[in-house]
């Protein structure tokens with residue numbers, strides 16, 4: 001847990017005690033339960049917000065400059081207001097800077113600010129540390145400047161900041177979950193219409209356990225963009241006969257009728273993953289609402305298998321975690337979560353077997369991969385919010 005008092009001390013030692021105390025905001029990380037690589041295809045996703053995330057302490061400084069610092073990275077910088085539209089190499093400040101630019105476009109009057117970020121999401125683990133930084137910035141600026149944008153506007157602004165300023169072509173799932181999440185609920189989102197429903201996450205005798213592969217990811221962005229392009233090709237092939245905007249419009253039965261239009265086997269497999277994953281999300285939510293967690297868990301395994309065999313975004317580390325988890329008593333479901341190629345899995349584990357799960361999986365994973373995993377028993381928290389005025 002982050003110690004707010006200590007963070008404030010740090011804020012004052014960086015920026016001085018003079019002036020008012022900073023306002024404090026928090027945005028969570030997220031874990032996606034099912035519905036992977038469907039968001040940018042106009043499909044369904046089912047993520048939830050976590051109780052760890054990013055804290056932001058922020059105060060107007062009365063100067064013509066933005067001062068940024070983070071307790072997570074050894075990099076701080078000062079950006080004159082006149083240069084806010086310039087990207088700073090490969091640095092994390094591009095997330096808040098991207099958000100600021102988008103909000104200026106929406107009519108926000110930007111003044112000089114002091115900002116201190118502090119996060120307890122493992123970076124690069126696929127739990128949306130970047131969406132969390134974007135959303136906490138957007139929410140805080142909205143509140144401080146009185147620009148009065150809606151939560152949904154802030155979600156879209158944060159996604160655009162990541163797409164256009166940072167250059168990562170992500171879908172809307174992460175920012176949406178971080179913005180709209182609710183304690184003990186998961187967000188069932190239609191990524192085409194942005195209609196959503198908060199579904200109570202009643203897990204009875206089970207915990208959600210997140211396991212970090214701790215694999216150093218390389219080329220994630222380029223492979224991600226490659227998958228997006230493959231899905232666009234599938235849409236183009238199908239459009240020869242039936243006009244669709246995205247794969248999310250097709251039911252499994254319709255896809256089966258049309259798949260012969262896709263001559264390339266790889267592209268056909270990618271499209272099949274998306275359409276079948278969409279169907280699994282709907283089935284999983286039905287199962288959850290009925291309290292049939294075993295069924296939900298089976299769908300998690302099926303989702304992983306499809307991401308491994310059809311979408312090919314898993315890799316040895318994620319596959320090992322899921323295979324080994326399945327051998328442990330009390331585990332009813334497990335899958336990779338997020339973009340893949342490393343990052344985390346999420347598993348449904350009987351509460352009274354959680355210690356055993358962590359012990360046995362930790363051992364088996366290290367034996368097979370030489371890496372050390374990290375485990376987090378997930379608690380489902382609220383979306384972005386203000387903590388202190």
Ligand code: GLA
Nearest residue numbers: 036037170171172173338339
């Ligand atoms: C990343 C992206 C999301 C989504 C997932 C895959 O987390 O940021 O938009 O596409 O990958 O489901």
